[in-house]
Amino acid sequence: RKEVEQDPGPFNVPEGATVAFNCTYSNSASQSFFWYRQDCRKEPKLLMSVYSSGNEDGRFTAQLNRASQYISLLIRDSKLSDSATYLCVVNRQFNKFYFGSGTKLNVKP
Amino acid sequence: GAGVSQSPSNKVTEKGKDVELRCDPISGHTALYWYRQSLGQGLEFLIYFQGNSAPDKSGLPSDRFSAERTGGSVSTLTIQRTQQEDSAVYLCASSLPPKTGKSGGTYNEQFFGPGTRLTVL
Numbered sequence: 001r002k003e004v005e006q007d008p009g010p011f012n013v014p015e016g017a018t019v020a021f022n023c024t025y026s027n028s029a030s031q032s033f034f035w036y037r038q039d040c041r042k043e044p045k046l047l048m049s050v051y052s053s054g055n056e057d058g059r060f061t062a063q064l065n066r067a068s069q070y071i072s073l074l075i076r077d078s079k080l081s082d083s084a085t086y087l088c089v090v091n092r093q094f095n096k097f098y099f100g101s102g103t104k105l106n107v108k109p
Numbered sequence: 110g111a112g113v114s115q116s117p118s119n120k121v122t123e124k125g126k127d128v129e130l131r132c133d134p135i136s137g138h139t140a141l142y143w144y145r146q147s148l149g150q151g152l153e154f155l156i157y158f159q160g161n162s163a164p165d166k167s168g169l170p171s172d173r174f175s176a177e178r179t180g181g182s183v184s185t186l187t188i189q190r191t192q193q194e195d196s197a198v199y200l201c202a203s204s205l206p207p208k209t210g211k212s213g214g215t216y217n218e219q220f221f222g223p224g225t226r227l228t229v230l
Contacts, residue, residue, distance in 0.1 A: 004151070043200060043221035044152070087151065095140070095165055097219070101151035 001026050003098035006088050010104040017078050021103045023088030024070045030098075032091040033064055035073050037084045038102065044087055047073075078107045111135065113203050113222035121228045122191055130186040130225045134203030140217060141184050142202045143176055146224070152200065158184060159206075191229045198224040 033050035085102040143155040154168035204217035
């Protein structure tokens with residue numbers, strides 16, 4: 001079983017829509033959680049960390065459910081510039097990061 | 110400021126040849142990671158360096174792969190006798206020492222370089 005699993009998508013949504021992605025992780029010892037964004041043929045960049053209590057950064061909201069071992073990312077008021085692949089990342093020890101294969105988002109005009 | 114740089118950006122080689130990929134981390138970052146990303150896949154951990162500690166080589170797929178980090182800064186990933194399945198984007202990331210996050214556990218934000226796209230013919 002993969003450490004981190006994501007729906008590959010693509011999610012095709014119109015501008016202004018709200019879209020949500022989930023990610024599940026297999027190891028209950030996972031300690032820290034992140035969403036990275038990766039544009040086509042570019043390197044991943046940190047979008048936001050995911051805190052136990054949930055956290056929001058502008059139009060982006062991240063949630064963590066330890067009991068069910070999943071992480072979610074909600075994007076409100078989607079922009080064309082949000083089109084990218086969103087990578088779910090979990091960390092077990094300080095140097096052990098496990099990346100999901102990503103969920104592709106296409107925001108259409 | 111300067112980010113993580115990698116060279117070459119693209120490398121095409123013939124099966125059986127050796128290749129060297131270079132990573133220049135952000136100045137002051139003590140941790141350095143190498144990952145591999147195949148088309149449509151997530152990042153696969155290869156190796157991790159932290160300061161002067163022994164590297165974590167647990168992700169290296171075979172003994173054809175090796176890496177070194179000289180002077181705690183620049184790192185070179187070497188692939189000997191390349192095979193077609195080695196074709197991928199090789200990404201390097203660097204970070205500061207671990208810190209404790211709000212959800213517990215220690216982590217450090219990784220900053221990625223642009224990658225080296227390796228094609229083995």
